[in-house]
Amino acid sequence: MAATTRKYVSFYYATAGDPPEVKIDPRRTCMLVVDMQNEFVLRDFGEALGFKKNGEWDRWVPFHDRLDDVVIPNTKKLIEFMRKNGIEVTYGRIACLKETGEDRCIVQKTPGWNNMLIPVNSYAAQMVDELKPMGDEIVVNKTTDSVVTGTNYATLIRNMDIETVIVTGIVTDQCVASTVRSLADHGFKVIVAEDCCAAATMELHDAELTIMNNIYCTVMSSDEIIELIKNNL
Template sequence: MFDERKYVSFYYETAKDLPKVKPDPATTAMLVVDLQNEFVLKDYGEGKMFKEMGEWDRWEPYFDRLHDVVIPNNKKLIDYFRNNSMEVTYGRIACLKNNGEDRSPVQKTPGWNGMLIPVKSFGAQMVEPLTPEEDDIVVNKTTDSVLAGTNYSQLIANMGIKTVVVTGIVTDQCVASTVRDLADEGFKVIVVEDCCAAATMELHDAELKIMNNIYCQVTDLEGVIKLLEENK
């Protein structure tokens, strides 16, 4: 069972009534962030790179969480949204130029964010079994935030969306940037803890504690489905 106090930060430790999101399924969309072949597969992209660098032991727990928890839970939540005629949307890191010159400076910088993933490449595609359907909105970003480098917020606003359920990777970077931007633009945000991952559980938990109750409401897969069912 999800512990609602786990992600309560210093700011809200003494609060008696924590803010609650009451999502109307008719105006709620799911946003899957960066669950792409480049970042998820164990023998391709970053997984392959970590093995070649001799760093697989450090990263294996992260990839295990992706395959054992995050991907299966995202599939369950996507199925729930589709079965209830709710919007499933995607944000992915993908540059339009093969040489990556259209990327933001942060994604041109060597290191964790230094990535070159052309939009038509295998690495840019969302990992199976989370493949978008033909009518799903998929936006391509060269920024951490799904909103900063795309027209995502305008698109969902046009459709009357008011609440966004966010999943994906990594919790403390692209997910966090997206959540903050959604909140600043006036959307209610729910982050599904067991549908997200960071490099370590320490980073994952710390970022969720920072964001919870200020920019979003953190819950788990069972909790978000319960919220949606209660507000039908």
């Protein structure tokens, strides 16, 4: 079993022993990148400017350091591996169709950190350059936390005969977690790439992965995922 999987074990599974080894068919696998958008990732744009204006930038620096130093490089590595081996790369992003944001769910209309108004054609909505989609790679727009709820993502990948989804992105304890749970409820096998995700703090990140691992998904590192796929090509 992958070392990362062993790291994230909740109370419920503390005495359950090792779960079965993960089996994967690369031909029926896709990667999903969640919300790695200019609005949330850039240090000189979007949310970061709001944090600086409000005098709370210092507490967000570790999050942005993880994005720059860990999440983006590992996600880029994983994307390149997937493309090289003919495995679909897909994207989910927060983007409303109405400029006013009337089509957003109540979570994204509620005042506070989750109050996000990101029109679909705006610079804020685009994926960061390092991870941007290529060619006909599927990009699903969502006005919810989950990439699955309220979109046709599950239908699209089911039409493509996908059975396993490798999830990456931000933030671990919100949009990533909502997506993982939705995919599991729709009958997909889910793998979360731990070092391709981030939450506001490592405490939140680790706690959410511990909750989800073995129940809704299998948590692995990007290198472990690459090795798993190589062994099954």
